[in-house]
Amino acid sequence: MKLAGAGRRMFAVRILLVEDDSDVAEELSTALRRQGGIVSRVSDGQSAIRAHGDVDLILLDLGLPDLDGLEVCRRIRRVSTVPIIVVSAKVEEMDRVLALKSGADDFVSKPYGFWELTARIESLMRRAGTASTPPVESNSAERLIEVGPITVDQRQRRVRVDGAEVDLTRMEFDLLVALLTDPGAVFDRDQLGRVVWGSDWVGSSRALDVHVNALRRKLGNASYIETIRGVGFRVKVSD
Known part of the structure; x- marks a missing residue:
């Protein structure tokens, strides 16, 4: 060191x-x-x-x-x-x-x-969310995301699928929220990497794939997150 x-x-x-x-x-x-x-x-x-x-x-x-x-x-x-x-x-x-x-x-x-x-x-x-600066309060409705069977409470950092709570790591949660901000839109790898890893993202490892695969498994349906070959990922969830 x-x-x-x-x-x-x-x-x-x-x-x-x-x-x-x-x-x-x-x-x-x-x-x-x-x-x-x-x-x-x-x-x-x-x-x-x-x-x-x-x-x-x-x-x-x-x-x-x-x-x-x-x-x-x-x-x-x-x-x-x-x-x-x-x-x-x-x-x-x-x-x-x-x-x-x-x-x-x-x-x-x-x-x-x-x-x-x-x-x-x-x-x-x-x-x-444990930095010393308190988070800025926002309208509770704006912090609740509902896409198909997936519900995300950003304030409490809780995720439910068909009403059942899903336990995600912090990085998995941040990745899911990023994808759900614009359901159906394709997010390239660099976009998602910067969301999850911030300035530490170098785009040279399989780490993003690992987290995406873990997220698919925990959501209970691999088709919820679609891979766009050579580009990135998108959420594909039917209402």
Whole structure:
């Protein structure tokens, strides 16, 4: 980890650091606390599963002594939408794909720059709606989207299909809302990537496909999101 610079960016985020290397954990915890982070640390997967309910974000290493990090991610994701950033020495694209399929919101490869990591934390917190600036109130009707059997309450970040609630990750939710803003319209990959990943989007991975496929599966009907070959995706839902 490169701790370059002496920036003054601050973020008050409760972070659970899941890292079994005590030296790495101590260095990163200290750096995050200097930037205003409220950091707690555990060194194994079972402890992470028990502690996840009291934090705003999890930094999860994959190489844990008791449970595979992907399994930890899956177990937490079954019961929580807390943002998870996987921080791993694994660098292959498939490692990223597996982490995203397991429910991670982002993936950072070691070694990484500290300011890149903090930027990703801040970006994810903005998308999660937990930034320090309160959201601007809007008309409740404008924040309710109904397209065919799909109903999205943007204020409460809840999704229902045929009346049954669907549990989505933050990125899946943002992706669905983007597609539903103009049902039937084709959104290209860059448009959707910028909505979900913001300035972190580089358009060079399968991450978008992973999230689209997960969203299709959770909505219960793959035909709701149509792939437009060579362009992107669109919602195709009959009333």
